[in-house]
Amino acid sequence: MNYLTIRNFTRGILPAAALLLFSCKKTFEVLPETTLDESQMYRNIYDADAAIIGIYGKLETLAEQYVVLNELRGDLITVTENADTSLQQLNEHAVVAGNKYADPRSFYQVIFNCNDVLKNLGVMLEDKKITQADYNARYSDIGALRSWLYLQLGIHFGEVPYITTAPENVNDIKNSAAYPRVPFATLLQQLIAFTEQLPVLDIYPSGSSLVTTVDGYATQKFFINRLCVLGDLYLWNGDYRKAATTYRAVMETGANSTNTDEQFNTYKIRYADVANNNDLAVGYIRYREQDLQSLINNAAQGWKSMFIRSQDALWNEEWIWVLPFSKSFAPENPFINLFAADGGSYLLKPSRAVIRNWNSQVQNNGFPFDARKLFSIDTSSGRPVVMKYSYNYSLLTPLEKTGNWFLYRAAQVHLHYAEAANRDGEGKVAWALLNQGIATAYDNASVTDKTNLQQTFEPAPYNFDGRYGTAPYFRGPWHRNGGIRGRAYLTPLSTGLQQQAEALEEAIVNESALELAFEGNRWPDLLRIALRKNDASFLAEKVGTKLQLEGNAHASEVKARLLNKANWYLPFNW
Template structure:
């Protein structure tokens, strides 16, 4: 990249940081967004448009802390520590009162107001020929997608919100909610689907785009929202399952339906070759658990090939720029306030799993295969760590705490806000496929992969003809070909897929073959005696796997709400949350919360300006 462009983007990030820092000294909305920057100095060319896009992401990063707390602490996997104040305890027990800062919608609307202003100015730029059509389409779609994503978050947590898509003449107008119609979650999702699916550009920024660069060691390649996944999520909420699967599959096969090379076979496919699996260096010895590389290292490593194989959307916090990383204070007992921790329910869930993995040593690997069993899920060891007798959520702390559990550098709080990765994509795709009637596809991707699930003789020699197996024989977007053979040698595009549980070295979830279907060598051929029950069984399996794989990444509360609404069963959500308190030994509070959440109206926070 040219030195002038590096200088431009470095100045740009510093400017965004300064604007963010100054804004934090005032109440949100005290300054009208259109007056925050002199218009004569903005919106002149594509570089100014880029500055506006980066500015939106600078604002978005202020939502990292509320995003994690609202989506995880309100769920069943996270609990408060003794250090938590009354406001966090209210959030945890679904008893939020007026004035609770964690239930303040204003930071979300701060992003939305800025998005509306930027979108309106992009419209002016294209009319005045200050942007080429492709430049406009890409940047407009990016900012619009962020706005839809923020609105979806608001709808999930508040249930009924004002939906504003035009710039405000005065920012203070937001103080008078009566000026804006309140939209319920179902209608909001319909509006978001209708708007977002009409965006003129839904792919990633192509190579050569000015926004794809490296600044201060950070590549921006994973900085921007993935619009296909956003659309997939919106369709998933809207019950349009084939459309959701289509959008997810586009990203799962981002390198095309055919090709060669490590990136083609590994990226977003949960590949056994991607150095992201749970593994051991010695058979039957848990103390030989491999820390690096492997699943844990997904949350520590820099932007190398393996990082890019898994991560889709990540926003970096840097010690030199605002906003400061809030997640270290949230999670860390050293250099932080240690406010939240894993719930006992989450810990017991990991401990209830059984690992089964293949170990090979020496040169004759075929003769040294052993099947080992450990009665827990090793992802727990990497998701949380016991420090001074207390469980500590670690996913956001691997670049801060060393092996001695102390800060590597007390003042360097560099870190990442993890938003979307391949596992998220596969689990949401599986949810859509299952509801579209493709239950076996969903089962395969969540368990031990396409090849093992569809093969009549998994583990048999590759010299046999597997033409009739190891693939789904379904039309797009449910077509997966995992065939692998050596006579002649061939490798089809999904042959490395090992499934979510396969990557974690876990047994496949056992299916009740007497009730649902035959899990014998002939595989999935018995007519369903209870197809609706089987579909619900698979859905529950997926949501349970989400808890094991994606804990504390901001998915839990939305997952539970979405499934409870789909089932039309408030008890589903109420029982999940109540179990958190039952496992913690607080039976009285569990009963209160079960009763409270049995009313759907109590799922949502009160929408009030603070």
């Protein structure tokens, strides 16, 4: 059965991808409303590229479901008075059949499209319509994306059918004998076995027909990072050394660049540029650090700017995988409707729990709050509003719902790496990346000669050189690493955590909440740690506290429900 049509490619394609397609006559020389059989669709490399981009166009329709499931089920987001029944059910972990968000079919639609493309890429290779190199890159891209989709299904539904073909009738999935549901732990092992064997784990290289710039958008960040997927699979499966090794490869993306800034900055969480604030850090105007009004809070500088700025050098230091929304192409940005109090339906809002967490932090200047709060949320007519997805939306042009679906960035890689390193017995390395960076954690300020300081002296993947010395002169590959909390201008956590694996793990996950709030990581974080610790209370306490702080009458009931592991997963209703 063929699931892909030219209609799929042209309606619902991401803006940059759509522009790419329409700007290449060789890619589309057919009528957009024409349904083609496979012999007409898979003729050459341009058709293969069209199929790849069509998959990502379909993927973007999952953006709202992805964020709602991964955030509302956790403790950082809650419902407003405008929320419908489906959202209220998710918030209280009381989902019943018919909930529009707890529907696995939308994920399987994209998976079956992936299966169809993977099969036809093989046919094209056999028929010599594409080269081995072109096949390897495209097969690996769609294969990794399918693994990521299945990881999402496992996180939310627990036991799911693992299907690598495109069934003739999708409703056959109801037949558990033909398509047995695989436990999450088994699914992880199957996904790892498949993803490890992908021909190419690196991103598309420069020169690929899929890597270009269209209307100012560099398409390379449009595609999933395969190493990030594999690293996450290892982390979930408890393969900590493999996870750290794989994440480290992502963190070293710029290591071989001839551009010094790319070499030292790309995915390395660069420290603040205190002189001019041209960075992605929380900062203040120099020498005015005690003046709250001097906090850097604009679209071109500082931490907030990563959610607003165009794809310039600073943007590329942080972002790994981002899918854009455009006013010109469907689907429109769903986050305006979800979060905006003005111009949207304001269905979801920041929880009191996340606000309390931000307010419990201390900045280096003594201010008793985490400035990332001011950049992640705002207040509209007294109502708290999630802002990360709405900065590029204006009421002056209400129909232009542009924006981005933020999927993966450097901070996420560092936090996941730290989580793996900690579990692998490297607590000091994990603590360093969590706090103020390698150089600071491994330094002795009283010693001028840094030859044997500011580096870990650990075997790979824990071998970091952050030396920044004057006499003798050193500029180690990680000398600009400022750490997650360092970049956020927060005081470091106790060094005693370096020898307390479980306490450090909770600190890492808490930092993820502060740094990555609303980006689709919270429920997976809570679930992964609860599974690892075999401690239902870890998850239940946090969700119960969220509801209690919101005055939800069912808080105790929900907490009790989540003490049963079976209630962590959504019902698999087809």
